[in-house]
Amino acid sequence: MTADFLADDAPLRDWDNDCLWHPFTPMSAWRTEQAPIIVRAAGFQLYDQDGRGYLDGISSLWCNVHGHTVSEIDQAIQAQLQKVAHSTLLGLASEPSIRLARALVDRAPQGLTRVFYSDSGATTVEVALKMAYQYHRQKPEGPEERDTFLCVGNAYHGDTLGTVSVGGIDLFHRVYRHLLFPTLTVPSPVALRIPEGHTRESWLQHCFDDVERTIQANHQRLAAVVMEPIVQGAAGILVHPPGYLKHIRELCTRYNVLLIADEVAVGFGRTGTLFACEREQVSPDLLCLAKGISGGYLPLGATLATERIFSAFLGDPWQGRTFFHGHTYTGNALGCAAGLASLQLFEQRHVLENVARCSQTISDKLRAIADHPHVAEIRQCGMMVGIELVRDRAPLTSFPVEFRLGHQVTLAARRRGVILRPLGDVVVLMPAPGMDVANVEILCDVAIESIEEVTSAARQRLSVPA
């Protein structure tokens, strides 16, 4: 007998435990956690099958922009659905993908004139890496064999093998190290854990100098520098010091190395500007966009390229200069329709002004725990926030990993009706750029209460002899 998978009284909890394998999830612990099964949403609330509401404090893993069931986006998708849900971009063009490409080129940093679609963040970075690599072999000033990339320490660019190769998060990436292509890495310019012999200032200066030395010494073999501009998300919301992005842009220009900006997380308003590169008036050579591009509704990605790069792929078809890459759902019509509606809402609802207002609310609210004995650092850029929890602030000591402290905080927040997801012991707040001040305040209050509850329980646990 096969199950009636559409039955109203289907045992969803059992089927989830029996049939699913969740991403980035230790599955043996999953069963005991009774995660909410979301059946609908409205605005910034998610509702489970028992009708309980939860504030979406992480924008559904950093992609939601204006909230859920937003009538303008719903209607745009429905209108597109009446016409066609999907048709290919291989050999055919499609209306919504053309309109969205026009809109993106008009809004992106200067010089990015070509849009190559795919369907996730990882694919947009894969595309950029392959474009950069092939570009140097075909560029008009003469072919060059450039065989590697420069990455920033603790980078995260996705989970496919190419993007893992340019990533640097040991916990996620070390298992696959023999499968990866070699790259060069410079340290992430952040100053919480400073190597011995350095002050905060001397360490940051060292990071600026190191990237300069590395590019200078290796520019003939570097196809590109690939980086998350301004904020490294998955590394724990690491906010770069002002000028670092601009510094790298200048070095890339000087040494003729391409700059790939992965704005998958920081794009679409999260840092306060539509694109994070705008904060330092930087135009990358390749710009990777996903997550918020469809308002967080549908899987869509876009890699934007300059005309200089694009033109290196031109020539007679039989010359083999073509970019031989594509995904079946490239430029999906529903995703592009959602993306167009989302961009329109940015203007109609003054979303960037909302981000400025809510960022201020967040920093005012979180000041309450700035001196908390278990808060090492509160990092914030716009509506991206990381609160790093530690056992001791001086010297900086972590809680035992088996405490799963960040995870405990999300469970405590869930009991209070708020969804969070940590990065290790960093509590992440990532409200949608369109979230209203009242909900942002609730999010901050619940995060603070949950951190206080969990750290005081952890302190007790540590003081009781085993």
Ligand SMILES: *Cc1c(COP(=O)(O)O)cnc(C)c1O
């Ligand atoms: C999430 C993320 C990705 C990967 O996007 P997927 O859609 O999950 O493949 C790539 N780069 C950055 C900076 C991200 O935050």
